Amino acid sequence: MSSPKTIRWGILATGGIAQTFTKDLLVDPNTRGVNNVKHTVVAAASSTSKTRAEQFLTDTGSPSDAKAYGSYDEFVKDPNIDIVYIATPHSHHYQNAMLCLENGKNVLCEKAFTVNAAQARKLADKAKEKDLFLMEAVWTRYFPLSIYVRDLITSGRIGHIARVLADNSMAADPEANWSDGKHRMVNPDLAGGALLDLGIYSLTWVFQTLYHTQPVNTRKPPKVLAALKSYDATGSADESTTIVLTFPRSAEAGGDAHAIATTSLRVATAPGGKEDVPGIRIQGPKGEIQVYPPAFRPTRTRLVLKDGTVEDKQWPFPGPGKGSGWYNGFGGSLQPEGEGHGMYWEADEAALALIEGRKEGKFESLAESILIMEVMDQVRKQGGLVYPEKIESTEYPVQL
Numbered sequence: 001m002s003s004p005k006t007i008r009w010g011i012l013a014t015g016g017i018a019q020t021f022t023k024d025l026l027v028d029p030n031t032r033g034v035n036n037v038k039h040t041v042v043a044a045a046s047s048t049s050k051t052r053a054e055q056f057l058t059d060t061g062s063p064s065d066a067k068a069y070g071s072y073d074e075f076v077k078d079p080n081i082d083i084v085y086i087a088t089p090h091s092h093h094y095q096n097a098m099l100c101l102e103n104g105k106n107v108l109c110e111k112a113f114t115v116n117a118a119q120a121r122k123l124a125d126k127a128k129e130k131d132l133f134l135m136e137a138v139w140t141r142y143f144p145l146s147i148y149v150r151d152l153i154t155s156g157r158i159g160h161i162a163r164v165l166a167d168n169s170m171a172a173d174p175e176a177n178w179s180d181g182k183h184r185m186v187n188p189d190l191a192g193g194a195l196l197d198l199g200i201y202s203l204t205w206v207f208q209t210l211y212h213t214q215p216v217n218t219r220k221p222p223k224v225l226a227a228l229k230s231y232d233a234t235g236s237a238d239e240s241t242t243i244v245l246t247f248p249r250s251a252e253a254g255g256d257a258h259a260i261a262t263t264s265l266r267v268a269t270a271p272g273g274k275e276d277v278p279g280i281r282i283q284g285p286k287g288e289i290q291v292y293p294p295a296f297r298p299t300r301t302r303l304v305l306k307d308g309t310v311e312d313k314q315w316p317f318p319g320p321g322k323g324s325g326w327y328n329g330f331g332g333s334l335q336p337e338g339e340g341h342g343m344y345w346e347a348d349e350a351a352l353a354l355i356e357g358r359k360e361g362k363f364e365s366l367a368e369s370i371l372i373m374e375v376m377d378q379v380r381k382q383g384g385l386v387y388p389e390k391i392e393s394t395e396y397p398v399q400l
């Protein structure tokens with residue numbers, strides 16, 4: 001066997017998820033049975049200050065020779081970086097990713113990929129033009145649990161999927177936690193709201209079960225019907241959003257399939273922290289697959305068949321993780337001490353793609369990321385949610 005290749009990461013932004021991702025990146029891949037890639041961190045950038053980037057590198061246990069930058073513009077010129085992980089708010093993804101691509105850097109960009117589909121298309125075009133790798137960091141798609149669910153679907157054990165119910169909601173007490181309205185979860189200037197932050201996971205479950213599992217040449221975009229409730233009187237970010245999707249299917253493939261994707265900052269999938277409600281239900285004529293919350297980091301599945309079969313599975317997160325590194329926007333932590341957080345699987349896929357010369361992720365193509373952004377565009381249009389022009393724009397560069 002050939003020795004593993006080391007991929008050199010640069011981290012753009014030093015907030016909550018950048019910390020968690022970087023700590024996960026530095027967990028030895030052998031602990032999760034991955035022996036063809038290794039990761040290292042060679043640089044981090046903070047738009048706030050160089051000191052903040054230095055502190056970030058120390059806090060995450062990055063190699064002592066990793067370079068700290070006090071500006072994203074300087075950072076993207078670092079010739080030692082193979083790939084940049086972007087961890088800024090949604091509003092900034094387009095500008096930041098474009099900056100990286102323009103400077104010849106491969107990119108793994110946090111969800112939601114962009115503010116709208118037009119921006120996502122522009123990024124995909126730029127990556128193609130520059131022959132660079134670009135992937136939306138929807139980490140959940142790369143979990144062994146997700147691979148198992150998709151394989152169960154394609155195995156036909158529950159028959160053609162007729163319906164998917166997918167919820168990702170958190171009773172976040174927004175008035176108490178984000179009373180000044182500046183936090184990225186509710187701030188329109190940062191493309192806040194439930195849909196882009198949490199609803200993307202409900203849509204991820206719908207798409208990875210009803211769309212991604214279908215043959216590329218026959219799958220079709222869904223029809224979309226949405227109801228959106230604004231967080232505040234200004235109508236500037238959504239508090240709760242409900243989406244009904246119809247995926248056109250031939251009669252041989254079971255006919256049209258339906259999905260309901262829901263998301264909320266007001267109510268929870270699992271009230272009181274109890275994770276005994278199947279937030280995701282994937283239903284076919286022979287049975288259903290249940291996935292337990294949270295939708296973005298599930299650890300438990302149940303297969304229930306009409307013949308009485310019940311198969312429960314637990315999906316651990318290999319460590320050793322550094323614990324308490326996870327930031328959920330309102331102070332919670334789901335990562336027990338010693339466990340990894342699970343972000344390393346998407347990093348492994350990005351690294352493997354670089355080694356193999358692929359320009360897109362295996363479990364979500366750029367076309368699929370764009371399609372999901374198109375669905376969110378339709379949802380926002382039907383619900384009347386418009387973000388400030390500056391962050392909806394495809395102009396580049398724009399100072400935000």
Ligand SMILES: NC(=O)C1=CN([C@@H]2O[C@H](COP(=O)(O)OP(=O)(O)OC[C@H]3O[C@@H](n4cnc5c(N)ncnc54)[C@H](OP(=O)(O)O)[C@@H]3O)[C@@H](O)[C@H]2O)C=CC1
Nearest residue numbers: 013014015016017018046047048087088089090110111112
């Ligand atoms: N995959 C997952 O599980 C999670 C993903 N996310 C995603 O990660 C992204 C960042 O979220 P999170 O880490 O929670 O956010 P934070 O607010 O904790 O961090 C965002 C960072 O972005 C940088 N930044 C640059 N410009 C701005 C600006 N105008 N306002 C605020 N921050 C700015 C800052 O870093 P600096 O000062 O160093 O430049 C800041 O620390 C979002 O896209 C979110 O959806 C978030 C949580 C979980």
Ligand SMILES: O=C1OC[C@@H](O)[C@H](O)[C@H]1O
Nearest residue numbers: 111197198296327328329
């Ligand atoms: O991606 C995410 O997953 C966890 C949530 O708590 C967080 O708000 C979101 O950004």
